[in-house]
Amino acid sequence: MTSLRPADPAFLDALAARLPADSLRPAEERHLEEPRARSRGQAAAVALPRSVGEVAEVVRAAHAAHVGVVPYGGGTGLVGGQVMPDGPAPILLSLERMRAIREVFPDENVLLAEAGVTLADVQAAAHAADRLFPLSLASEGTARIGGNLSTNAGGVNVLRYGNARDLCLGLEAVLPTGEIWHGLTRLRKDNTGYDLRNLLIGAEGTLGVITAAALKLSPIPRHVGTALFSVESPAAAIQLLALAREAVAEGVSAFELIHRQGLDFLAETLPDLRQPFDETPEWCVLIDLGLGAGQAPEEVLTDLFGRALDAGISRDGVIAQSEAQRQALWSVREFIPEANRRIGSVSSHDISVPISRIPAFISAGWAAMSRLDSSLRINCFGHLGDGNLHYNVFPAKGRKRADYDALRGDVKRIIHDLVADYGGSISAEHGIGRFKVDDLERYGDPVKLAAMRAIKQALDPHGIMNPGAVLASA
Amino acid sequence: MTSLRPADPAFLDALAARLPADSLRPAEERHLEEPRARSRGQAAAVALPRSVGEVAEVVRAAHAAHVGVVPYGGGTGLVGGQVMPDGPAPILLSLERMRAIREVFPDENVLLAEAGVTLADVQAAAHAADRLFPLSLASEGTARIGGNLSTNAGGVNVLRYGNARDLCLGLEAVLPTGEIWHGLTRLRKDNTGYDLRNLLIGAEGTLGVITAAALKLSPIPRHVGTALFSVESPAAAIQLLALAREAVAEGVSAFELIHRQGLDFLAETLPDLRQPFDETPEWCVLIDLGLGAGQAPEEVLTDLFGRALDAGISRDGVIAQSEAQRQALWSVREFIPEANRRIGSVSSHDISVPISRIPAFISAGWAAMSRLDSSLRINCFGHLGDGNLHYNVFPAKGRKRADYDALRGDVKRIIHDLVADYGGSISAEHGIGRFKVDDLERYGDPVKLAAMRAIKQALDPHGIMNPGAVLASA
Numbered sequence: 001m002t003s004l005r006p007a008d009p010a011f012l013d014a015l016a017a018r019l020p021a022d023s024l025r026p027a028e029e030r031h032l033e034e035p036r037a038r039s040r041g042q043a044a045a046v047a048l049p050r051s052v053g054e055v056a057e058v059v060r061a062a063h064a065a066h067v068g069v070v071p072y073g074g075g076t077g078l079v080g081g082q083v084m085p086d087g088p089a090p091i092l093l094s095l096e097r098m099r100a101i102r103e104v105f106p107d108e109n110v111l112l113a114e115a116g117v118t119l120a121d122v123q124a125a126a127h128a129a130d131r132l133f134p135l136s137l138a139s140e141g142t143a144r145i146g147g148n149l150s151t152n153a154g155g156v157n158v159l160r161y162g163n164a165r166d167l168c169l170g171l172e173a174v175l176p177t178g179e180i181w182h183g184l185t186r187l188r189k190d191n192t193g194y195d196l197r198n199l200l201i202g203a204e205g206t207l208g209v210i211t212a213a214a215l216k217l218s219p220i221p222r223h224v225g226t227a228l229f230s231v232e233s234p235a236a237a238i239q240l241l242a243l244a245r246e247a248v249a250e251g252v253s254a255f256e257l258i259h260r261q262g263l264d265f266l267a268e269t270l271p272d273l274r275q276p277f278d279e280t281p282e283w284c285v286l287i288d289l290g291l292g293a294g295q296a297p298e299e300v301l302t303d304l305f306g307r308a309l310d311a312g313i314s315r316d317g318v319i320a321q322s323e324a325q326r327q328a329l330w331s332v333r334e335f336i337p338e339a340n341r342r343i344g345s346v347s348s349h350d351i352s353v354p355i356s357r358i359p360a361f362i363s364a365g366w367a368a369m370s371r372l373d374s375s376l377r378i379n380c381f382g383h384l385g386d387g388n389l390h391y392n393v394f395p396a397k398g399r400k401r402a403d404y405d406a407l408r409g410d411v412k413r414i415i416h417d418l419v420a421d422y423g424g425s426i427s428a429e430h431g432i433g434r435f436k437v438d439d440l441e442r443y444g445d446p447v448k449l450a451a452m453r454a455i456k457q458a459l460d461p462h463g464i465m466n467p468g469a470v471l472a473s474a
Numbered sequence: 475m476t477s478l479r480p481a482d483p484a485f486l487d488a489l490a491a492r493l494p495a496d497s498l499r500p501a502e503e504r505h506l507e508e509p510r511a512r513s514r515g516q517a518a519a520v521a522l523p524r525s526v527g528e529v530a531e532v533v534r535a536a537h538a539a540h541v542g543v544v545p546y547g548g549g550t551g552l553v554g555g556q557v558m559p560d561g562p563a564p565i566l567l568s569l570e571r572m573r574a575i576r577e578v579f580p581d582e583n584v585l586l587a588e589a590g591v592t593l594a595d596v597q598a599a600a601h602a603a604d605r606l607f608p609l610s611l612a613s614e615g616t617a618r619i620g621g622n623l624s625t626n627a628g629g630v631n632v633l634r635y636g637n638a639r640d641l642c643l644g645l646e647a648v649l650p651t652g653e654i655w656h657g658l659t660r661l662r663k664d665n666t667g668y669d670l671r672n673l674l675i676g677a678e679g680t681l682g683v684i685t686a687a688a689l690k691l692s693p694i695p696r697h698v699g700t701a702l703f704s705v706e707s708p709a710a711a712i713q714l715l716a717l718a719r720e721a722v723a724e725g726v727s728a729f730e731l732i733h734r735q736g737l738d739f740l741a742e743t744l745p746d747l748r749q750p751f752d753e754t755p756e757w758c759v760l761i762d763l764g765l766g767a768g769q770a771p772e773e774v775l776t777d778l779f780g781r782a783l784d785a786g787i788s789r790d791g792v793i794a795q796s797e798a799q800r801q802a803l804w805s806v807r808e809f810i811p812e813a814n815r816r817i818g819s820v821s822s823h824d825i826s827v828p829i830s831r832i833p834a835f836i837s838a839g840w841a842a843m844s845r846l847d848s849s850l851r852i853n854c855f856g857h858l859g860d861g862n863l864h865y866n867v868f869p870a871k872g873r874k875r876a877d878y879d880a881l882r883g884d885v886k887r888i889i890h891d892l893v894a895d896y897g898g899s900i901s902a903e904h905g906i907g908r909f910k911v912d913d914l915e916r917y918g919d920p921v922k923l924a925a926m927r928a929i930k931q932a933l934d935p936h937g938i939m940n941p942g943a944v945l946a947s948a
Binding site for chain 1: 579580581582584625626628632633636637639640649653654655656657659660661662663664665666667668669670672673675676677681692693695696712716719720721722723724725764765766767768769770773774777826827828829830857859860861862897898899900901902903904905906910914917918919921922923924925926928929931932933944945
């Protein structure tokens with residue numbers, strides 16, 4: 001890979017001359033911040049294109065001049081993919097002006113959105129056409145769909161509807177040479193060559209810039225229902241999931257594991273939030289159903305609870321009887337990350353392991369952490385149906401994150417080593433960005449890493465696209 | 475790309491010395507045949523490895539010696555991907571000895587199969603664990619799962635469960651340099667780098683050899699039901715699909731469009747097969763439901779028919795009342811390809827267009843064919859829910875395929891041009907193989923083609939993997 005050059009005034013002037021008047025500006029503070037303040041970006045300028053043609057103009061110029069380009073969506077990524085802290089000053093390429101819903105095809109269950117549309121606006125446009133766009137995650141009001149696709153975002157409905165990549169039929173994108181790939185098809189079957197779409201999805205802007213996407217919609221489920229059931233153990237939670245899926249298959253939209261530590265953190269930091277159980281169980285799961293004709297969620301959930309009780313899987317349960325109760329149950333799950341933030345973790349891990357190994361993994365994690373420092377508290381929760389746990393380690397009550405600075409590296413290393421031992425992933429949904437580049441080098445398959453480098457070199461010979469993200473710069 | 479050398483005796487002797495005794499043999503007739511006898515392969519030998527290590531040995535030797543490797547699964551592909559008719563004699567690499575089901579994880583809905591397991595055996599292994607492997611297609615008794623993945627096979631359940639790529643979580647594969655990628659994870663979320671899995675899936679053996687796969691299973695639907703409804707038009711069929719999905723969402727497992735020409739061909743060639751309607755409608759659809767707790771398929775289908783009747787979508791319907799009736803309705807759909815074979819098509823096209831454009835496409839196709847030669851008969855049928863039509867053109871009654879030899883090129887060109895005009899795909903499920911390489915050059919996006927060539931060169935610098943398939947050899 002050739003070495004990059006900074007975007008100097010001569011480059012910026014020449015680029016500005018090829019774009020409409022206000023397309024190139026100094027980067028604003030919001031473009032350089034990192035959500036958890038763990039890093040700070042730098043950029044010679046921010047480009048604000050209004051069309052794929054203007055995006056291509058920027059990338060073409062950067063390719064010719066060997067200048068780095070950092071694509072920028074909503075800025076909500078948690079691994080530093082949108083923030084380049086050092087190296088030759090790049091151009092930040094923000095998609096914020098490309099926010100048209102180009103067209104909706106309810107008959108096809110397809111929506112065409114530009115990369116800068118927020119996830120919430122995509123959801124709203126689908127809803128207006130009486131359809132569902134099921135990708136759903138905490139930052140959906142700010143995150144933009146281009147970023148969601150570039151990072152293959154996950155969230156709470158992956159169990160039923162898949163990750164972002166599973167919700168995309170076609171892409172329009174600018175490749176690192178500045179050429180436009182017109183791949184915005186709405187086809188559900190198209191076996192004409194290599195899967196460039198899935199190569200760009202999850203590449204975190206290192207192989208090109210997504211400018212628009214054809215997104216898959218679904219029918220809105222006729223009947224929805226939600227319950228919170230205690231479970232005797234993580235293994236019991238897995239059995240409960242199997243029972244639920246035997247009954248209604250894809251009708252299980254979300255299945256979230258919650259540990260009592262999460263409920264205790266809620267009580268500690270958000271005391272006004274009503275606790276769901278009179279007696280807080282060690283483990284519980286939130287089950288969300290979206291059902292069809294002839295199915296009554298309350299009945300299905302009541303029947304499921306009966307079976308779970310008989311099988312010794314669960315002892316206590318709350319089944320929502322109204323939309324308000326449904327929202328209240330969901331609040332329990334949704335406020336856990338906020339409670340975590342208020343406590344302040346020593347180290348957080350977005351990991352996955354094969355579903356059947358979750359119980360053993362959780363036990364081994366506890367044992368390892370208590371060997372390291374028995375005062376540590378663990379809040380392990382998340383998308384059980386996907387094998388994706390947010391495994392977060394916290395200070396003892398009354399102590400602070402900073403008190404454990406010396407331990408942080410060990411905590412992370414021990415958890416990640418354990419994940420590797422269990423055949424898991426050190427980044428289930430957040431991606432690699434810049435913060436996990438070293439982890440990928442350590443835990444990634446070397447043959448896959450070599451193939452990734454070869455592909456990067458082939459498509460981006462000057463290494464201009466999101467330098468230093470995913471793969472270490474040469 | 476460097477030029478290839480034939481697998482000469484010196485190469486074969488050296489390779490044989492590194493493999494168990496009977497690993498290298500002369501290719502048999504079955505390895506060189508093409509299912510429709512449109513081509514005939516050649517090979518210096520067939521390699522029959524028993525393990526991924528032996529596959530790697532073969533590929534490593536071929537890479538070093540610049541010898542072509544043609545991966546061979548069940549030999550059922552319809553586009554010549556498994557058959558290399560000319561060029562320096564390659565090694566045929568058959569996965570037929572790698573047919574272990576390595577492990578089944580019912581709790582995870584995952585099964586690990588080696589590439590040489592037939593699709594039917596994968597289905598049976600899933601069934602034995604009380605799970606469903608939903609990929610289903612005509613050649614499932616012979617086709618092997620490695621080939622299904624390499625070609626991203628489709629079939630009748632794509633509407634609900636997706637293509638082969640959607641049913642795969644991880645791969646073990648040998649890359650063109652002979653290195654083994656250990657990517658056989660069972661994870662549903664893993665955002666650690668580029669999507670090498672989806673790059674290999676659908677690459678038709680040109681980027682490596684899949685040796686094993688982690689496959690996604692599903693719960694077996696509790697209740698199944700099938701119906702055949704007349705529809706007033708293709709547009710009415712699309713409306714019916716929307717009504718069905720509004721009622722039961724993913725519960726619609728298959729939705730197949732059938733034209734009266736197909737039923738007439740059945741009557742002509744398979745007169746013993748009972749015709750489903752007293753009065754054959756112009757169009758009908760086969761609907762297959764797989765439902766959950768609380769749902770009765772006959773009731774859902776009866777209700778659906780009532781709505782369709784009220785909306786002027788359908789006038790006549792048959793709802794299966796027993797498993798035998800269900801099989802009989804499915805036979806109607808499944809024997810159409812056999813009837814087509816007996817009639818003998820002038821030209822067949824495996825195409826897709828955006829679902830909402832199907833009605834206009836069908837009209838335009840008819841108009842264009844009748845302008846070309848008004849004696850042509852068209853049997854247009856297939857996976858309506860996926861926008862995937864088998865658009866096959868036949869001789870007039872009493873005439874033969876050979877009578878239209880002069881027209882064949884025009885028919886194909888006109889249909890493919892029309893598909894391109896409608897934003898469709900010239901290969902919806904069969905792939906490119908060798909027969910459609912020129913079509914891909916003509917209709918493919920040039921930027922995507924250039925990216926494909928760059929990726930091929932990066933991963934397979936000597937061009938040894940399945941030479942001449944997908945991309946024209948240099």
